[in-house]
Each structure stands twice: as structure tokens, then as C-alpha cells.
Amino acid sequence: MKTVTLPPDTALRRLMRRRRDDSLWSRLLRRRDVVLALAVLGALALVALLAPVIAPHDPVDQDLLHRLEGPSAAHWLGTDESGRDVLSRLLYGTRVSLGASLLAVAVAAGLGVPLGLLAGYLGGALDLALSRVADAVLSIPGLVLAIAIATALGPSLTNAMLAVGVVYAPGFYRVVRGSTITVRGQTYVHAAIVTGCSTWRIIGRHVLPNVGTPIIVKVFLTFGYAILAEAGLSFLGLGVQPPLASWGSMLKRAVRYLEQAPALVILPGLVILIAVLAFNTVGDGLRDALARRDREPS
Amino acid sequence: MTPVLEAPPVLEARCLVKRFGRAGRPAVNGVSFAVAPGETLAIVGESGSGKSTTARMLVGLIRPDAGSVLLGPDDLAALRGRRLRARRRDLQMVFQDPLGSLNPVMRVGDSIAEPLLLHTDLDAAARRDRVADLLTRVGLRPEHADRLPREFSGGQRQRIAIARAVACSPRVLVCDEPVSALDVSTQAQILDLLAGLRESTGFGCVFISHDLSVVRLIADRIGVMRGGELVELGPAEQIYQDPAHEYTRALVSAVPSLHARRKVT
Amino acid sequence: MSAVTSAAMSDAMSLDVRGLSIAARAAGGRTVPLVTDVSFRIAPGEAFGLVGESGSGKSMTALAALGLLRRGVAVTAGSVRLGGTELAGPGRAMPAGVRGRRIAMVFQDPMAGLNPAMRVGEQIAEVLRHHLRMGRAAAARRAADLLGEVGIEAPARRARDYPHTFSGGMRQRVMIAMALACEPAVLIADEPTTALDVTVQAQILDLLVRMQDERGMALLLVTHDLGVVAGTCHRLAVMYAGRLVEEGPVGEVFDAPRHPYTAALLAAAPENAMRGTAPKAIPGTVPAPGAYPPGCAFGPRCAHARPGPCDTGPVAMTESDGRRVRCARAPELALPGVPR
Numbered sequence: 001m002k003t004v005t006l007p008p009d010t011a012l013r014r015l016m017r018r019r020r021d022d023s024l025w026s027r028l029l030r031r032r033d034v035v036l037a038l039a040v041l042g043a044l045a046l047v048a049l050l051a052p053v054i055a056p057h058d059p060v061d062q063d064l065l066h067r068l069e070g071p072s073a074a075h076w077l078g079t080d081e082s083g084r085d086v087l088s089r090l091l092y093g094t095r096v097s098l099g100a101s102l103l104a105v106a107v108a109a110g111l112g113v114p115l116g117l118l119a120g121y122l123g124g125a126l127d128l129a130l131s132r133v134a135d136a137v138l139s140i141p142g143l144v145l146a147i148a149i150a151t152a153l154g155p156s157l158t159n160a161m162l163a164v165g166v167v168y169a170p171g172f173y174r175v176v177r178g179s180t181i182t183v184r185g186q187t188y189v190h191a192a193i194v195t196g197c198s199t200w201r202i203i204g205r206h207v208l209p210n211v212g213t214p215i216i217v218k219v220f221l222t223f224g225y226a227i228l229a230e231a232g233l234s235f236l237g238l239g240v241q242p243p244l245a246s247w248g249s250m251l252k253r254a255v256r257y258l259e260q261a262p263a264l265v266i267l268p269g270l271v272i273l274i275a276v277l278a279f280n281t282v283g284d285g286l287r288d289a290l291a292r293r294d295r296e297p298s
Numbered sequence: 299m300t301p302v303l304e305a306p307p308v309l310e311a312r313c314l315v316k317r318f319g320r321a322g323r324p325a326v327n328g329v330s331f332a333v334a335p336g337e338t339l340a341i342v343g344e345s346g347s348g349k350s351t352t353a354r355m356l357v358g359l360i361r362p363d364a365g366s367v368l369l370g371p372d373d374l375a376a377l378r379g380r381r382l383r384a385r386r387r388d389l390q391m392v393f394q395d396p397l398g399s400l401n402p403v404m405r406v407g408d409s410i411a412e413p414l415l416l417h418t419d420l421d422a423a424a425r426r427d428r429v430a431d432l433l434t435r436v437g438l439r440p441e442h443a444d445r446l447p448r449e450f451s452g453g454q455r456q457r458i459a460i461a462r463a464v465a466c467s468p469r470v471l472v473c474d475e476p477v478s479a480l481d482v483s484t485q486a487q488i489l490d491l492l493a494g495l496r497e498s499t500g501f502g503c504v505f506i507s508h509d510l511s512v513v514r515l516i517a518d519r520i521g522v523m524r525g526g527e528l529v530e531l532g533p534a535e536q537i538y539q540d541p542a543h544e545y546t547r548a549l550v551s552a553v554p555s556l557h558a559r560r561k562v563t
Numbered sequence: 564m565s566a567v568t569s570a571a572m573s574d575a576m577s578l579d580v581r582g583l584s585i586a587a588r589a590a591g592g593r594t595v596p597l598v599t600d601v602s603f604r605i606a607p608g609e610a611f612g613l614v615g616e617s618g619s620g621k622s623m624t625a626l627a628a629l630g631l632l633r634r635g636v637a638v639t640a641g642s643v644r645l646g647g648t649e650l651a652g653p654g655r656a657m658p659a660g661v662r663g664r665r666i667a668m669v670f671q672d673p674m675a676g677l678n679p680a681m682r683v684g685e686q687i688a689e690v691l692r693h694h695l696r697m698g699r700a701a702a703a704r705r706a707a708d709l710l711g712e713v714g715i716e717a718p719a720r721r722a723r724d725y726p727h728t729f730s731g732g733m734r735q736r737v738m739i740a741m742a743l744a745c746e747p748a749v750l751i752a753d754e755p756t757t758a759l760d761v762t763v764q765a766q767i768l769d770l771l772v773r774m775q776d777e778r779g780m781a782l783l784l785v786t787h788d789l790g791v792v793a794g795t796c797h798r799l800a801v802m803y804a805g806r807l808v809e810e811g812p813v814g815e816v817f818d819a820p821r822h823p824y825t826a827a828l829l830a831a832a833p834e835n836a837m838r839g840t841a842p843k844a845i846p847g848t849v850p851a852p853g854a855y856p857p858g859c860a861f862g863p864r865c866a867h868a869r870p871g872p873c874d875t876g877p878v879a880m881t882e883s884d885g886r887r888v889r890c891a892r893a894p895e896l897a898l899p900g901v902p903r
Contacts, residue, residue, distance in 0.1 A: 107501045187398035194357045195462070196386035209403045344760035345731070401694065451848055480785055481616040483831045486844035505807050508760065514836035538837070552761040555902040556834050558794030560610065 027289045037278040039098060044275060048095040057085035059092040060243040068261045074267075080264055081257055089223070089245040096246040097275075100161045101226035107165025108222055112172025113215060117203050119173070120180025131177070134170035142167040143232055145296035150238040157240040160225070160233045168222050175218050179211035186210075214291050220283035224276045232271050247272050306500040307332035307368075309389070309470045314365035316348075324363075325351045328525040333470060338496065339504040340513035340534070342549065343523035352523070353474045355505045357391045358382065362516050388482040392492075394475035397457035400447040400528065406458045407433075407443025413465045430454040432461040437489060453484035460491060467499055474506045489516055511553050513540065522546045578605045578628065578781050579748045580667070582641030585623050585632065585652075587852070591879040595853040597636065598623050598805045605781040607748065610772070612792035612799035612813065613785045614828070618806040618849050625751050625785045629668055630657025664733060667742035669771075671754040673734035677726040683721025683737050684710070690744045698871040708742040713770060716838065728881040732763035736770065743774060750775070753785040768795050801825045802848055804860035811886030818900040821888040821898070823868075824861045826898040859891065867892055 028034055047054070056076070063083035070078045077086040119127040137145070142164075149163035150156075183189060184207065192206045227247075234237040234248030242249070247268040254264035310332040317324040320355040333339050343349040354360040358368055358374050367374040369389055377385060390413075393399040400409055410432055411425045420428060430440035436457040447455055456476060463471055473492065477485040493516055494502055507513050513520060514534065521531040522543065530543040541547045585598035598620040605611040615621040626632050628643045630651060643651040646668060650657055670676050678686055687709055688702035697705065703722070710718035713736040726734060735755060742750055752771060756764035772795055775782045784796055792799050792813060801824065802809040809822040820826040829835075830843040847864040850856060856863055858874035865873070871879075874890035880889045890896070 060341040187393050187395050190359055191391070191393060191399045191459070191462075192401070192412070193359060194386060194389075194391045196383040196416045197412070198380075198383060201416075204403050205404070210401070344762065381900065412805040454849065473809060481849070482828065482833070483616060483845035484848070485833060486831050486842040489844075490844055491843075496781075510761070511836045514833075514839075515841050548762055550837075552765045552787070553837050554765070554768075554790030554794060554834060555837070556793050556829065556832060558790075558792055560794055560797060 019201070028285050030165050031285050033281050037281035037285070040274060040278040041282065044094055044098060047091055048098045051091045051095045053283070055085075055091045057088040057246055059084060059088045061085070068257060068264075070261075070263070076288065077267060078261070078263060080261075081253065083155035086250075086264065086267060087252060089183050090247070090267060093245045093247045093250055093268065094271070095191065096157070096240055096244060097227060097230050097248070097272075099221055100230045101161065103158065104161040104164040104168065104226040104229065105222050106217055107162055108168035108226075109172050109215070109219060111166065111169035112174075113176050115169075115174025116173040117207060117211075120177040121184055121199070121203050121207060123181075127177070130173070134173045138170045139165065146229060146233060147236065147238060150233060155238050155241065157230075157234070157244075160239045161230065164226055164229045164233070167229075168225065171222060172215070172218055175214050176211055179214050180207055183207050183210045213286075217283055217286045217290065220279050220286060224279035227272060227279070229274050247275075305335050306376055308335050308370070308372070309504070310335040310368040311352070311356060312366045312368065313369070314352060314362045316351055316355060316360060316362050326355065326362075328365075329523070329526075329528050330365075331528065331531060332523055333502040333504060335469070335502055335516045336496065336500045338505055338516050340505045340507060340517035341523055342507055342510055342513060342520055344508055344549075346525070348524040348526040349506050349508075350474055350522045351526075353391070353472050353504065356472050356504060357389060359385070364554075375516045383416070383525075387413070387466045388469040389472070389473065389533050390466070390468040390470075391472045392456070392459050392463050392476045394479055396452050396479060397447075399459050400455060400462075402447055404446075405444055406450070407449075410443070410458065410462045410465055413462060417466045418537055421545060428465070429461075433458075435495070436461045437487075451484075452480050453487060456480065456484075456488050456498065457491065460495070464495055464501070468501055470502045470504065471496075472504045472506070475508065476505075477512060478508065486511065492516065509553075510538075510549055522549065573662040574770065576607045576748045576781070578783065579644040580604070580624070580628065580641070581644070583624060583627060583637060583638065583643060584640040585620070585627055586639045587636045593853075594639070594808055596639075596805060596855075597770055597852050598627070600641070600886070601807050602641075603800050603807070603810060605749070607781050608775070608779045609798065610782040610784060610796040610900065612789065612796035613783060613802065614789060614792055614799055615673075615802035616787055616849050618852065621785050621802045622753055622800070625668075625753050625783060627651050628749075628783070629666060629751060631662075631668075633754050660694065663690060663747075664745040665747050666749040666751065667745070667747040669735070669738050669750065669752040669755045671743050671757050673731065673738045673758075674726065676738050677734065679724070679726055682723050683729070687737075687741045687744055688723075690741055694745045706740075706744070709744055712739065713737070713740040713743075713774070714766075715740075730763075731759050732767060735759065735763075735767050739770060739774065743778070746778060747780060749781045749783065751783045751785070754787070755784070756791060757788070761827070764791075771795065789817075789828060789832045800826065801829060804855050805852065806860065806889060807880065807887070808889045809887065815886060816900075820898050821886065821893045821896070822861075822890045822902055823865045823892075823896070823898060826900070827864075827866075829901050830899070835902055837901055838902065859889075867896055 061084060065083065066079050066084045067081055068079065070073060070240040075085050108128050115130055119130045143169050146160065146163040153159035176242055189202060189206055230239055230246060231251065232250030235252045236245050240246040240249045250268040251265060258265055312330050314327040314329045315324055325409050331339060331354055340350045341352060351360060355362045362375050372385055374385060395449060400406065407429050410429045414420050414425045414428055429443050433442055438454060438457055445499060450458065477488050480488060503548055505513055505517060517534045520534050520537040521528050524545050530546045537546060538550060541550055565850040581602050583598060583601045584596065586594040586596045589595045591721050601624055613621045613624065618776050618809050627638055628650060638651050638653050642649050648658060648661065649655060650661060651860055684703060687706035691697045691705055691889060707719045707722045710722055713793060715721050715733060717737055729737060756767050759767060786792060796813050799816060803824050809816060809820065809825045816825060817829065819827060827845045831845055833842050850860060858876060859878045862868040862873045869892065875886045878889050878891050880887050
């Protein structure tokens with residue numbers, strides 16, 4: 001009666017799974033591209049945090065005698081049109097670009113997740129109304145809406161990224177609402193209702209922890225889009241204001257000197273490309289790992 | 299504990315009606331019964347008979363279109379919000395699917411403690427003690443509280459679900475096909491466990507099943523449902539020995555016999 | 564057994580499972596045995612029940628015979644033969660044109676075997692056209708005939724309906740019609756009635772028995788339910804932890820089981836309750852693959868286990884008067900059968 005062994009079917013499934021792996025993370029880490037992308041993201045985060053420590057120069061220090069110079073011992077990646085150190089501006093720009101993207105993702109998730117949970121769990125008129133709003137936001141081209149909001153609120157990076165966050169919120173809303181509808185039909189949610197849990201407790205303790213993984217995937221994918229959006233808005237002059245640098249604003253200023261100093265365009269462009277690729281790779285890897293896990297129920 | 303049939307019922311269903319969608323026959327049509335303290339009433343029927351819908355109306359997962367569910371003096375079908383949640387303490391449910399009825403990311407100790415957290419003033423230490431006691435009573439070990447549901451077999455998960463359901467000593471336990479997803483050797487273990495808990499705590503029990511043989515030894519009375527209606531309701535022995543309704547007779551005779559033998563051709 | 568009328572015929576068309584072992588590849592290149600040294604033979608016209616709890620290896624054995632083991636699971640020893648054809652063996656793929664034609668299968672969930680977007684008549688006709696190279700019109704006529712044979716009313720009209728318009732029992736009839744389309748020599752039914760209502764279950768079992776009698780095929784019925792085996796099968800084998808523990812004619816095994824697990828299963832069957840006998844639970848749980856105890860795998864749960872004969876080394880299968888049993892204490896035990 002008190003022997004505790006695993007049921008054979010579960011045990012077999014677990015054995016079979018362990019061959020290709022068990023936990024989401026180790027499954028994820030078996031993919032080399034994902035490991036590389038995670039390493040890149042780790043490095044970017046570190047740079048963003050440590051920019052003041054590791055930057056060789058002040059990013060706003062102008063040196064008009066040394067404008068548009070190539071790489072040298074003093075300026076590893078050369079100088080820009082005002083003689084500022086490109087490497088230092090890129091390092092500080094990482095901080096600005098990632099920080100701004102983080103803000104946008106936080107706004108998007110902060111709006112989308114709770115509303116998605118409520119709409120998915122409660123359904124009815126609330127769901128209908130929120131879904132209409134989400135559809136409306138989604139039907140407007142994202143960048144155009146962000147430009148409109150950023151213009152109305154005045155050009156500043158914070159305003160621009162708040163706008164981007166609003167634009168991306170329906171993405172979170174949809175993912176969370178869909179997962180919540182699935183979880184709401186699970187027996188353990190019915191069991192929680194019968195136990196006497198309040199709606200808030202059910203959403204917080206029984207639904208949210210079970211829709212967590214799709215949210216994480218969405219965070220990574222959205223982060224990639226947010227970096228692009230930041231670059232785009234800054235390129236248009238709606239983002240970070242001079243003399244501060246972000247990857248996008250560096251690009252904007254450098255275009256004018258494309259023929260004299262192509263590196264000024266290529267370098268921030270490359271960094272944007274690598275960062276976006278890294279976020280998307282991790283997001284896709286996570287999604288694949290999740291899909292496989294869901295095919296083999298535990 | 300023998301059921302006290304003369305005592306006022308702990309749970310009474312009065313003329314429950316539920317219709318899904320506009321057209322067609324109601325899924326449940328005018329079902330009424332009462333459960334005495336300590337009594338087990340089995341509701342037996344095939345798929346589409348409305349037995350699971352009835353169970354869900356009893357515990358308030360579905361609101362009836364008409365009729366009432368009386369738990370003591372209160373009509374659950376008319377209660378809402380906080381008052382309804384408070385009354386749930388006395389009416390718990392065990393589900394068919396032991397795999398799905400536990401939150402996969404919640405440690406089983408927390409699952410079992412949840413009703414205690416909601417309905418009692420016990421502090422964290424007292425809840426832990428009570429969880430350990432409950433785990434022991436359902437044939438598991440106190441240290442199992444720290445594990446996740448997926449580490450247990452189907453039968454063990456059903457034990458955990460039962461521990462959670464009886465944590466606050468409900469007056470009525472509704473069991474919806476609690477053993478039909480389990481292996482034969484495990485089924486009898488779970489039925490023994492439910493019968494033992496009923497003996498010691500005296501809850502009234504509504505036991506939903508598609509299988510007349512499963513309820514034979516646990517049911518005091520049996521109701522047979524078909525097409526949303528209760529076609530027969532009577533003492534268990536009478537249902538087996540002398541079924542009044544033609545459909546009940548068909549159900550009884552359809553249970554395969556271990557004594558049947560195929561003719562050698 | 565009079566079903567085995569001619570030795571020559573039985574050799575030619577019987578399903579012969581010999582020393583079959585199946586294993587799964589697990590972490591670190593280990594292999595975990597799932598089925599070990601299973602042997603039995605089913606003659607034409609004979610119905611054979613393969614009984615066990617979930618994880619006993621009964622379904623795995625059936626899937627191996629059909630060449631349907633999933634990736635990572637493989638036959639490691641022994642063979643499954645149909646007449647002279649080897650259907651399964653180590654490193655051997657199922658020969659083409661056998662599955663669906665000479666050996667067919669009915670699953671627990673009839674919906675899983677039917678294409679929801681295709682009319683049932685077309686699905687049966689497709690099998691006929693593929694395996695028997697029948698023409699379009701002939702196949703359609705034969706499909707409707709088959710639906711009639713399995714008891715579907717107005718078969719010509721129903722052949723044009725989609726699977727979702729059929730009830731569970733009717734879908735299982737459609738599956739049986741499809742399985743029988745090419746007149747297979749062997750029909751494997753894996754829990755064919757488990758998902759059905761009791762009253763429908765009896766009808767489907769009757770249908771299987773009738774179809775078998777008419778066609779003289781071998782029937783392998785895989786089930787956890789001894790009540791299903793009782794009235795349907797001539798012989799049965801009981802599996803536990805990947806091995807056969809007992810095999811013999813249904814009547815003899817039910818009346819006087821020789822393995823304690825068989826006796827315990829008979830005592831645990833819920834059907835006993837219908838005669839007023841309480842089903843007796845078997846203590847403990849089925850051991851997990853890869854964690855089988857040494858000696859007799861049932862030993863730790865067995866009321867008759869003794870230190871010595873039961874827990875050292877593998878217990879061998881012994882055979883006497885047409886019955887086989889894998890129990891060290893079988894000769895000295897007198898186990899109760901189905902309660903009278």
C-alpha cells in the first residue's frame with residue numbers, strides 16, 4: 001500500500017524523454033545557436049551595466065581636431081563627425097538601447113499580461129471589449145502608431161518607448177489570453193473553484209504559473225522587435241536626443257557621412273543586427289523546446 | 299457509520315434542469331434526490347446521460363437553469379461570491395482525471411493545504427502538520443508534500459486529490475468517476491480508501507460512475523440516469539436484484555461476467 | 564482446442580510470437596527492457612486474450628507485431644511470425660503489404676484511426692484499392708457491404724457520411740469493417756471496448772466474436788479487463804512487468820489460476836461485485852520499467868512470496884498439461900479462481 005514507485009507509463013515517458021532531455025533548460029542548451037545567442041545577450045547585458053567602467057572615453061567628449069578618423073590606439077573603432085570615440089558611444093548606446101527596449105517590453109507585458117489573464121479567465125463582455133481594442137491596435141501599423149504617440153507626447157526616448165510598449169501590448173494580450181483559455185478548462189482550475197478559491201487567487205496561483213512559459217518566449221521575441229523599434233524611432237529623431245547616443249541615433253547621424261566613414265554606419269548596424277538575432281534565436285529556441293515538451297505531457 | 303436516513307439530508311437536489319445551447323433536449327431534466335448523512339448515493343449512467351452535468355451542478359461548477367441544490371439550509375444555486383465560497387467548505391469534489399486535477403506546478407503539500415488556508419485559521423505550522431496527517435491517512439508519506447504531482451502514479455495522485463477534498467472535513471463529497479481512469483488493482487485500493495474515510499468522518503457521498511460493478515459495494519442507494527433523467531432510484535440491493543426500469547435491467551445484464559465462457563467452435 | 568483443427572493449417576497461418584524482447588533506449592545509452600522473452604502462438608479461428616495492467620508490456624507486444632513501435636523503442640530479441648513471414652525481429656522492418664492486409668488492428672479510440680475529413684466509405688474503399696488493387700466502383704460497393712456486415716443500418720447511405728456523424732460504438736464498427744476489409748489472417752484489437760459504454764461494449768464484443776467465427780481468423784485481444792476476456796477468448800496470457808506470468812485456456816485459468824498475480828487480478832476485478840463479492844485490492848503498485856525487483860517481479864506484492872525461491876534470479880516458465888506459469892511456488896500453491 002505504501003510502496004512508492006513511479007507508474008510505468010510515466011516512468012517510461014520520462015526515461016524516453018531524458019534521452020533527449022528532461023528539463024526545458026537543458027533541452028534549450030543543447031542547441032548551439034541558442035547557447036551562442038544567450039552568450040551574446042549576457043555580454044550585451046554586462047556591457048550595458050558596466051559601460052561607464054569599461055568605456056575608454058566619455059561618449060560625449062568632442063575632439064574636433066580628430067573627426068571621422070579610422071581605428072587607432074587611442075580610438076579603437078575610430079571617431080565620429082564630432083571627434084567622439086565610437087567604441088565608447090557604442091558601449092553607452094548599448095545601455096540606452098537595451099534600457100529603452102526593456103522599458104517597452106515591460107510596458108507591453110505590464111499591460112498585456114494582466115488584461116490577457118482577465119479576458120481569458122473571465123470571458124464574456126470584458127473579453128469581447130478588450131479583444132476589440134487589441135485588434136484595433138494591431139490593425140494600425142505599429143511604427144506609425146508609435147510615431148504618432150511619440151509626436152503627440154513630444155520627442156523623448158521614454159515617450160517613444162512607452163508608445164512602442166503600447167503597440168506591442170496586444171501581442172502579449174493575445175498569447176496570455178489564449179493560454180489562459182486553455183488552462184481555464186483544466187481540471188485543476190475546476191478543483192480550485194470547488195475548493196473555494198476566489199477568482200483572484202485562481203488567476204494568481206493556478207493560472208498565471210501555468211501560462212508563464214509562453215510569456216517568457218514572448219518577452220524574448222518582443223525584446224528583439226523593441227530594439228528595432230528603438231533604432232527606427234531614434235533614426236527618425238523621435239528617440240534619444242543628442243548628445244546622448246543609442247544605436248539608432250548613431251546610425252541616423254552617420255548616414256550623412258556614409259561615403260567618408262562607412263564604418264560609422266556599419267558598426268551600429270551590425271550591433272543592432274546581432275542583438276535582434278540573439279533575442280529572436282533564444283525566443284525561437286524556447287518556443288521549440290516548449291512545443292516538444294507539450295507534445296510529451298509529463 | 300451507517301447512514302442516518304431519517305435525519306435531514308445533508309445535500310438535496312431539487313428538480314435540476316440544464317440545457318446547453320438553445321435547441322434540443324436538456325442535458326439534465328428535472329433531477330431530484332437527497333443524500334442522508336453518511337450515505338453514499340451512486341448516480342449511474344452511460345455517456346450523455348447527464349450524470350457528470352448533474353455532478354457539476356451539485357458543486358456549482360455549472361449553474362442550473364432551474365432547480366436548487368440545498369446544502370443544509372442554503373441554496374447553493376442562488377448563492378454568489380464570498381458566501382458561496384465559504385459554503386464550499388462543506389461540499390468537496392474528487393474528479394475523474396487524477397492527472398489533471400492537481401496544479402502541475404504546485405507542490406502537493408500546498409495543494410492539500412489550500413482548503414485549510416481558505417477555510418480555517420490554522421497557521422502555517424499547523425497546516426503542515428495537518429497535511430502530513432492527511433497524507434498518512436490516504437496511504438502516502440508526509441515527506442511527499444514537497445513533491446510535484448508528476449512524480450506520482452495515477453492512483454497516488456487520486457489519493458492526493460482525496461486528501462485535498464477531505465482536508466476541511468466536508469459534509470458531502472461528490473466523486474465524479476474517481477476510479478475509472480485507474481488500473482484494476484488500484485481501483486479497489488481507492489474504493490477501500492473512500493469507504494474507510496466515509497466510515498471515519500461520516501460525510502455523505504454522491505458517487506458518479508458509468509460502471510454498476512464499481513458502485514456495487516460502496517453505494518447505499520443507486521440512481522440510474524438516462525437522457526438527462528433519473529429513471530430509477532432505489533436501495534442498491536434492489537437495483538441489482540430487482541430492477542424496475544427496463545434500462546436498468548439492460549445496464550445490469552451488460553456488465554460482463556467473469557463466469558461467461560466462449561463456446562469452442 | 565478444437566479451433567486448432569489441422570496442424571498444417573495452423574502452422575501456415577498462425578501468429579507466432581517467439582522469445583520477443585523489446586527495449587527502450589534511455590539516458591546514457593542504457594537500454595530499458597519493456598518486454599522480455601514473450602512467447603505465444605495463436606491459431607486461425609482462435610481468440611487469445613493478452614491481459615495486464617498499464618505498463619505490463621501488453622500493448623507494446625501488440626504494436627511490435629504490427630511494426631508500430633515508436634522511435635526509441637525496438638525489438639531486441641525474438642521474432643513475430645505470421646505463417647512463414649517474419650513480421651518483427653531485431654533490426655527488421657515490417658515487410659511491405661502485410662500490415663492492413665494480412666494483419667490488421669482495431670484501436671481503443673476509433674476516432675484516432677479515422678480521418679475526420681474523409682467519408683467513411685471512401686476510407687474503407689481506399690484500403691481495398693491500395694491493398695487489393697480493386698477498381699473505384701467495386702471498392703465502393705465492397706465498402707458498403709462491409710459496413711452492412713458489421714451491423715451498420717443503411718450502409719450504402721452511411722458510407723457517404725463523415726466519421727463525426729457516428730456514435731462511439733458505430734465508429735468502432737466502422738473501424739472493424741476497415742480492419743476486416745482485406746480479410747486479414749490476424750486481427751489485433753487493443754482495448755477495443757474500453758472507451759465505450761457498457762451496453763455498447765457487449766455489442767462490439769459480440770460483433771468481434773461473430774466476425775472471427777465467420778472468417779476463421781486469429782484474434783489477439785489486448786485488454787486490462789478480465790470480464791472482457793471471459794466471454795470472448797479461448798485462451799489468455801497474463802503479463803506482468805514485461806513478462807508472461809501465466810498462459811492457458813480461459814476456463815482453466817479462471818477456475819484455478821496457477822500464478823498468484825492472476826489470482827489477485829481475478830479477485831480485484833470489479834465484476835466480482837456484481838455477485839456480492841468485494842473486489843480485493845492488490846497492495847502496492849506496478850514496478851516501473853528499469854526498476855523491476857530481482858527474482859519474481861510480482862514478489863514484493865505477492866501474498867505467497869517466500870524468501871529464497873522467489874527473490875533470487877529470474878524465475879523460469881514451466882509448462883504442464885497445456886498451461887504455462889512463471890512462479891517458483893506454483894506446484895505447491897492451490898490458488899482460488901473466480902469466486903462462485
